[in-house]
Amino acid sequence: CLLPKDSADMFSGHPCLTGSIASNAEQPFNDRYSISGQFAAFAPDVSRTAYTCRPPKIGVPGGIAYRGCNDKDRVFAAFKAGKPMPNEICGLVGGKKFDICVATNNFDQCLGGAVNRGNRPACSADHFCREDYM
Numbered sequence: 001c002l003l004p005k006d007s008a009d010m011f012s013g014h015p016c017l018t019g020s021i022a023s024n025a026e027q028p029f030n031d032r033y034s035i036s037g038q039f040a041a042f043a044p045d046v047s048r049t050a051y052t053c054r055p056p057k058i059g060v061p062g063g064i065a066y067r068g069c070n071d072k073d074r075v076f077a078a079f080k081a082g083k084p085m086p087n088e089i090c091g092l093v094g095g096k097k098f099d100i101c102v103a104t105n106n107f108d109q110c111l112g113g114a115v116n117r118g119n120r121p122a123c124s125a126d127h128f129c130r131e132d133y134m
Contacts, residue, residue, distance in 0.1 A: 013121025017063035041065035
């Protein structure tokens with residue numbers, strides 16, 4: 001289910017864009033997604049307190065809500081034995097520097113500076129991730 005735009009339950013990994021898909025039955029890899037609006041994650045920039053909407057070009061056709069890790073996220077404070085798993089987890093993220101690093105094929109010199117920590121959807125065998133997250 002999609003959360004309302006100002007929901008206190010928003011989490012990294014939630015879709016944030018509306019749109020339509022133009023299908024190509026003969027060449028499904030040529031399907032196209034046209035964005036028609038944004039319904040969640042309205043922060044203009046990445047922060048540790050508010051969610052921003054990351055674009056489809058990074059591999060998420062419906063956009064993806066994203067928030068940087070705060071101090072509690074970094075120590076996994078929301079994960080408690082016997083309690084339900086939270087919807088997001090502070091993990092390793094790439095970003096533009098990572099993409100540039102991969103393109104150079106010179107991992108030894110650039111990989112360490114290209115990886116940071118950020119919130120991602122928490123997934124498990126019982127808690128599935130979005131099927132459009134590539």
